[in-house]
Amino acid sequence: MAFVVVGGMLLASPAALAGTPPSNDSFAQAKVVSSLPYGDTVNAGAATQVASDPKCGPFTTGHTVWYAFTPGENVRLDARATAKDSSSLAVGVYSGNLGSLVEVGCDTGNEFAGPRVDLTAGTT
16 A cells, blocks of 8 residues: 555555554554655554544444644645555544544545645644
8 A cells, every 4th residue: 555644544455454563563663754745554454443543434443554744834745645555544633643533634535645734834
């Protein structure tokens, strides 16, 4: 999967669930994005499911990977994820701390998902 997101969720097919969880599997270990554009490829299907992760769209559970981005200026972010198979995706952009995250944007889809959101300078 390729992500340009602050937080993403994947409802994966059983075949995608195999493997080692990615290093940015938890909120505390979010991969820091220093500049845009940014791309990454991860096996999000191998990521863990945590009950405290935020929900995006109709999804109530999923395998999450995390990214953190703090823009130096106000910017419009096109957050996108694509899947190699027909997995159901949810891409959420959040602000704040785990447990009190505020949803900035959310989009869901099969094989592609991604909200377009305006981010405020200095806000992660």
